Amino acid sequence: MGSDSESPTSSDDSTSQNPNPNPHPNSTSIDQSLDAIEDQLTSIALAQPNDLASDDPASSSEEEEVFKDAPNGSVLEEENQKERNEGEIVEEEVGVVAAEEEVREEGRLGWRRVNSEVEVDRLSSPSSSGYAGERGSSGGASTASGIEEIGEDRGFDGNGRGEFFDGASDSQAPPWVPGKRHVDEDDASVSWRKRKKHFFILSHSGKPIYSRYGDEHKLAGFSATLQAIISFVENGGDRVKLVRAGKHQVVFLVKGPIYLVCISCTEEPYESLRGQLELIYGQMILILTKSVNRCFEKNPKFDMTPLLGGTDVVFSSLVHSFSWNPATFLHAYTCLPLAYATRQAAGAILHDVADSGVLFAILMCKHKVVSLVGAQKASLHPDDMLLLSNFVTSSESFRTSESFSPICLPRYNPMAFLYAYVHYLDVDTYLMLLTTSSDAFYHLKDCRIRIEMVLLKSNVLSEVQRSMLDGGMRVEDLPVDPSPRSEFSSPHLGQSRIATDSPDRFREAFAGIGGPAGLWHFIYRSIFLDQYVSSEFASPINSSQQQKRLYRAYQKLYASMHDKVIGPHKTQFRRDENYVLLCWVTPDFELYAAFDPLADKALAISTCNRVCQWVKDVENEIFLLGASPFSW
Amino acid sequence: MGCSSSVPSKSSGLPGGLNSDNGGMVDAKNLRVKLVLLGDSGVGKSCIVLRFVRGQFDPTSKVTVGASFLSQTVALQDSTTVKFEIWDTAGQERYAALAPLYYRGAAVAVVVYDITSPESFTKAQYWVKELQKHGSPDIVMALVGNKADLQEKREVTVQDGIDYAEKNGMFFIETSAKTADNVNQLFEEIAKRLPRPSPS
Numbered sequence: 001m002g003s004d005s006e007s008p009t010s011s012d013d014s015t016s017q018n019p020n021p022n023p024h025p026n027s028t029s030i031d032q033s034l035d036a037i038e039d040q041l042t043s044i045a046l047a048q049p050n051d052l053a054s055d056d057p058a059s060s061s062e063e064e065e066v067f068k069d070a071p072n073g074s075v076l077e078e079e080n081q082k083e084r085n086e087g088e089i090v091e092e093e094v095g096v097v098a099a100e101e102e103v104r105e106e107g108r109l110g111w112r113r114v115n116s117e118v119e120v121d122r123l124s125s126p127s128s129s130g131y132a133g134e135r136g137s138s139g140g141a142s143t144a145s146g147i148e149e150i151g152e153d154r155g156f157d158g159n160g161r162g163e164f165f166d167g168a169s170d171s172q173a174p175p176w177v178p179g180k181r182h183v184d185e186d187d188a189s190v191s192w193r194k195r196k197k198h199f200f201i202l203s204h205s206g207k208p209i210y211s212r213y214g215d216e217h218k219l220a221g222f223s224a225t226l227q228a229i230i231s232f233v234e235n236g237g238d239r240v241k242l243v244r245a246g247k248h249q250v251v252f253l254v255k256g257p258i259y260l261v262c263i264s265c266t267e268e269p270y271e272s273l274r275g276q277l278e279l280i281y282g283q284m285i286l287i288l289t290k291s292v293n294r295c296f297e298k299n300p301k302f303d304m305t306p307l308l309g310g311t312d313v314v315f316s317s318l319v320h321s322f323s324w325n326p327a328t329f330l331h332a333y334t335c336l337p338l339a340y341a342t343r344q345a346a347g348a349i350l351h352d353v354a355d356s357g358v359l360f361a362i363l364m365c366k367h368k369v370v371s372l373v374g375a376q377k378a379s380l381h382p383d384d385m386l387l388l389s390n391f392v393t394s395s396e397s398f399r400t401s402e403s404f405s406p407i408c409l410p411r412y413n414p415m416a417f418l419y420a421y422v423h424y425l426d427v428d429t430y431l432m433l434l435t436t437s438s439d440a441f442y443h444l445k446d447c448r449i450r451i452e453m454v455l456l457k458s459n460v461l462s463e464v465q466r467s468m469l470d471g472g473m474r475v476e477d478l479p480v481d482p483s484p485r486s487e488f489s490s491p492h493l494g495q496s497r498i499a500t501d502s503p504d505r506f507r508e509a510f511a512g513i514g515g516p517a518g519l520w521h522f523i524y525r526s527i528f529l530d531q532y533v534s535s536e537f538a539s540p541i542n543s544s545q546q547q548k549r550l551y552r553a554y555q556k557l558y559a560s561m562h563d564k565v566i567g568p569h570k571t572q573f574r575r576d577e578n579y580v581l582l583c584w585v586t587p588d589f590e591l592y593a594a595f596d597p598l599a600d601k602a603l604a605i606s607t608c609n610r611v612c613q614w615v616k617d618v619e620n621e622i623f624l625l626g627a628s629p630f631s632w
Numbered sequence: 633m634g635c636s637s638s639v640p641s642k643s644s645g646l647p648g649g650l651n652s653d654n655g656g657m658v659d660a661k662n663l664r665v666k667l668v669l670l671g672d673s674g675v676g677k678s679c680i681v682l683r684f685v686r687g688q689f690d691p692t693s694k695v696t697v698g699a700s701f702l703s704q705t706v707a708l709q710d711s712t713t714v715k716f717e718i719w720d721t722a723g724q725e726r727y728a729a730l731a732p733l734y735y736r737g738a739a740v741a742v743v744v745y746d747i748t749s750p751e752s753f754t755k756a757q758y759w760v761k762e763l764q765k766h767g768s769p770d771i772v773m774a775l776v777g778n779k780a781d782l783q784e785k786r787e788v789t790v791q792d793g794i795d796y797a798e799k800n801g802m803f804f805i806e807t808s809a810k811t812a813d814n815v816n817q818l819f820e821e822i823a824k825r826l827p828r829p830s831p832s
Contacts, residue, residue, distance in 0.1 A: 288726060309673060309724045310695035396694035400682065401720075405698020406730055420698075438733050441701070 176320055180312035186218035198263040199280060199319060202227060203296060209258070209304045210284075212319055216305055226261050230254060242270050253277040257296035258284070268552060269559035272329055276322050279383065283318050285410040286387045287311055289417055317394035318387070323548045325367060325386070329555050330590075332525050332532040333382045336368040337472050340620040342463045346371035347624075349454040353433065353447045359418065360434040361451075364389055365464050369624060370429070381411035382530050388420075392430060398422045402448070404441045407434075423448050425455065429464055473535045473622065475519045478607070479614055518596040519607050520579070521550060524615045525590040526623060533615060533622045541594070550579070554592050557583050561590070573601060582608055589615075660829050663714045667822070668735040670763075671744035672755035673723030676778040679809035680744065681720045684819055689810055696722040699734050706823050714823040716740075731759075732766060740772045740822055747777040747806065748785040753792070760800055772825050773802045776818060781808040 185192035192214050200219075201210040206227030208216040216223075230252055233240040243250040251273040253260040260277040284292075288307055295302045322328050335343075350361040350373040359378050363370040367389055374380055391407065392398050406417040421433040421444035431451060433444045455461050520541055525532035537547050561569050561583055572583040580595040582604055591612060595604050619625065669677040678696050682688050685704040700720040707713050719734040721727065735741055741763050745756040756775065763771060775797040777788060790806065797804035803821060807814040 307724075307726045309726070310722075313695070391697075395697045396692075397678065397696045397700060400678070400694065401700040401702045403696075403698055403700045405722075406727075438730075445701070 180212075180316055182213045183215050185214040187214070187222040189214070196264065197266050197319075198261075199277070199315075200226060200259075200261040200263075201280065201284065202259045202261070203300075203302065203304060204231075204257040204259060205296075205300050205302075207301065207303055207305075210280075210308060210315060212316070226252075227259060230259055241274070249273065251277060253281065255281050256290075256293050257300075258293075266552070269556055271559040271562070272555050275329055276319075279318060279322075279328060279387065280315065282383060282410040283314060283387050283390065284308070285414050286384075286391055286408050287314070289408040290410075290414040313394045313396075314391055318390050321367075321386075321390060324544075324551060326523055326532060326534055326551065326554065327367070327382065327386045329558050330523070330525050330532050331382050332530050333385050334368050334532050334534065335622060335624050336365050336370050336464060336467050337470075337618075337622050338370065338463055338467055340625075342458075342460055343371055343621075343624060345458040346455060346460045347373060349451050353451060356443070356447065357437070357440070358433050358435055358444065358447060360432070361447075362388075362432045362434070363429070363451075363455075364432070365429045365468060366393065370460070370464055371624060378412075380409070384409040384411045388432065392420075392422055392432065398430070399424050402445065404444070406438075409434075421445065421448065423452075425452055425461060426465065428468060429461060471536045473533060473614070473618070475521060475535050475538055478519065478610055479617075480610075518599060519604070519611070520594045520596060522591065522593040522608075522611050523554060524592075524611065526619075527588055527590065529623055529625070531623050550594055553579065553581060553594070557581055557592060558590075561585055573604075580604055584608060661712050663712065663823075663826060663829075665714060665716055665739040665826060666719070666737060667716045667740040667742060668719040668721060668738040669742045669744060670721055670731065670735065670756075670759040671723055671776075672746070672749070672752040675723065675744045675746040675749070675752045676809050677723065677742075677744050678720050680742075680776070680778060680807060680815055680818070681718055683809045683812055683815045685718070687812075689812070691810070695724070696720060698722055698727065698730075704819070706819055708820070708823055714826065716819065716823075731762070735763060735767055737768060738771060739768065739826065740774070741767060742774045742776055742818070742822070743802075744776045744778050745788065746779050747788045747793075748779055748782050750787050753777075753788045757796065760796075760802070764800070770827065772822060772827075773800070774818065774822055775800075775802045775804045777804075777806040778809060780806040780813060781811050 182191065182195075187193070195213050197212070199210070199212040200208070200223065202208050202223040204227065206220075206224035208219045208223040210216060211219050229243070230240055234254075239254065240252050242252070247265045247267075249262075249264050249268075249270065251262040251264070251270060253274060258281065260281055262273045262277055264273055292304065292307065295304070295307075327333055338346075346363055350363060350371055353361050354373045354375050357375075359375050360372065360380055362372040362380075362385070364372075367386075369385070372380065372385075388407065388409065397403065402421070402423040405420050405422065407420045408414060408417050412418075416436075418434045418436055419438050419440060421435070421441065422430060424430045431448055433447055435444060521535050521537060523532055523534045541547055541550055557572060557574070561572060563569075568585065569583075570585050572581070574581045575597060577597055579597055580599045580601075582591075582593045582595065584591045589612070591608055593604070593608050593611065595607075615622070669681060671677050673695070674693065678694065678700065679689060681700075681702055682690065685702045699722060701718070702720065703715060703717045705713050705715040719738070721731060721734050741759075743756045743759045743763070745752040760773065760775070763773060767773075775793060777790070777793045793804050793806065796802075803825060805814055805818050805821065807818055809815060
């Protein structure tokens with residue numbers, strides 16, 4: 001569908017889809033759900049840890065179904081199976097077999113192996129986590145998610161002020177504005193209850209620490225309720241992970257004296273929501289270190305909110321990134337595309353500095369890495385990078401002058417502060433030098449001056465700015481003809497090829513990818529490098545709500561591919577009214593691709609092969625190679 | 633402890649801290665001093681510094697993280713110059729424990745409160761005591777009541793500020809980073825009060 005017609009179309013959907021199985025969409029407000037939960041706590045067998053995997057498309061009509069009481073939802077699966085258009089899937093599996101020939105001609109492995117896996121997938125797909133179930137259950141249910149996405153999107157992007165259920169209210173500011181919204185609200189506010197996605201941090205005594213919406217202090221009662229649920233289950237010697245109440249999921253994460261809760265009706269998989277809570281916790285650790293636990297040992301009623309004073313922007317920016325930044329679920333980072341020599345030049349000077357007592361030297365542009373170097377034996381986890389760059393980019397004060405601030409990298413050492421010297425070299429490009437020494441400011445300042453000089457002299461900074469303007473890989477630039485590519489092929493990751501070309505080379509003329517076989521977007525994650533590359537959004541994924549919807553679809557796909565109970569899977573081909581989604585996981589990489597919903601399967605598969613080849617051809621420019629700071 | 637390895641100590645400093653050279657001096661005519669701003673969050677420390685260093689005022693509040701470092705040179709009537717190396721610290725509680733990192737070895741401490749907030753005045757007194765206990769013994773301290781443009785919301789009287797400053801041997805001034813009132817005067821006055829090196 002055309003980009004312009006997207007939202008009207010979707011709105012139409014939302015009206016036409018209403019006969020789906022939720023007759024009382026408004027009857028599931030959070031507090032009622034929680035009442036229901038409390039009522040049932042005495043009677044329900046507590047959820048086993050493993051009961052939680054599958055998403056639950058058909059639950060909407062059953063408010064009673066609070067806990068996920070059917071392990072892996074056998075009943076639901078059957079239901080889904082019935083409702084799913086099985087014919088299409090089977091037919092498509094055949095498509096893969098047909099494609100095999102073509103792939104083999106190109107002399108690559110991949111899809112041949114994939115082919116055999118497809119069989120496995122087909123067998124397991126009915127239970128292949130919530131994702132399968134959700135898409136599978138009646139057209140009504142699958143577009144029901146569409147409705148909500150739109151509702152949420154409209155609130156978020158249209159207003160630029162956060163997620164609204166009704167998409168109404170607030171001003172028209174188009175770009176996302178960091179900072180906490182709706183501080184005037186509390187759990188008695190209708191608007192507050194209608195928010196699609198809440199995040200809470202509270203202490204084990206029930207004291208609120210953070211809430212995405214509303215004033216923490218006014219939410220003391222609500223916080224205490226959450227705490228009561230958690231401790232009730234804990235008293236029974238168990239742990240509550242997920243409560244399902246109508247279309248709401250309540251996800252719990254207990255981290256010592258810190259409790260984190262997400263209440264969401266966005267239909268994201270449990271694994272995704274829990275991962276988001278993990279990141280929120282990590283962000284808190286980055287600001288305070290885990291030694292904050294000691295405060296609770298001394299005084300269980302300790303009020304932690306003052307300690308997080310002024311960090312609302314950091315959390316709200318992180319929560320926002322859950323809907324646009326693939327790093328939040330891929331656990332990988334992405335690089336700014338740069339000529340190999342340019343990135344090498346940046347890496348060389350960072351390396352010099354790292355030798356002089358700097359633990360990590362990281363040069364980034366927005367959320368993309370230009371180069372990074374770790375001191376010997378120091379490894380930096382992609383999640384730490386995400387949290388660190390979120391912390392820096394969301395805190396405006398770093399832009400005004402050079403700063404020296406204690407920060408903690410939760411995956412590196414959650415107990416100790418490091419000291420971060422942060423300096424913006426231009427509007428988007430910033431240098432972070434991390435050290436263990438609290439006295440090192442002047443040394444780091446000198447390092448920065450040296451680095452900045454070299455970067456200016458070697459034109460790295462201007463190349464960085466040019467790359468920002470040029471953007472990354474574009475699907476329309478996907479090379480057509482496989483034959484000339486062979487000369488570019490790097491034989492192996494990590495073997496460097498001096499690239500003399502610019503991103504312009506990506507723009508080779510290309511024809512024939514549009515139409516029903518049209519590739520819209522892809523994400524390629526290199527497992528070895530802990531890095532991913534994502535294509536630029538192009539027509540028809542133009543609006544930020546469409547981007548967010550696709551992003552959520554990827555997220556579900558990721559969760560279903562990595563399902564611990566019935567996964568992991570190697571391939572998945574999924575067609576719905578919005579996209580064809582294709583996922584391919586090998587020991588080396590994961591590829592997520594979105595196509596036009598009418599795309600031909602065989603063509604889509606061969607296109608994915610071409611994407612992989614293309615990525616390999618340009619890996620010198622899109623990835624940071626050789627540094628591999630994550631291996632010891 | 634001590635200074636960072638790359639910067640040679642020019643004078644025997646107090647131990648530790650973010651000192652390039654113990655907030656000391658380059659020569660008799662050109663002083664270089666380390667100055668730290670302390671005070672509750674939201675009283676306008678960063679605004680004062682940005683007004684002084686860049687002549688700017690940004691009404692949108694930007695919470696300082698850790699501490700920002702800026703420098704500015706003031707020329708005095710007697711043809712000496714003073715280069716202030718300013719540590720603009722974050723006012724949040726979580727950074728309080730790290731404050732020694734920034735004020736250790738500082739030659740000047742500027743303690744800021746908001747004249748519309750008695751709590752911030754209380755917090756300022758906390759910082760004064762902390763500096764008296766742990767700061768350099770010869771530290772020059774200034775007490776600054778900021779947001780002087782908000783007369784109608786004033787809750788801390790000028791006299792309260794003067795009295796407290798006098799009792800503690802501090803220099804007192806009220807400023808407005810918004811209108812630029814008294815901001816330059818604050819730093820010039822500090823510069824004048826700095827102990828001069830005896831010419832050698």
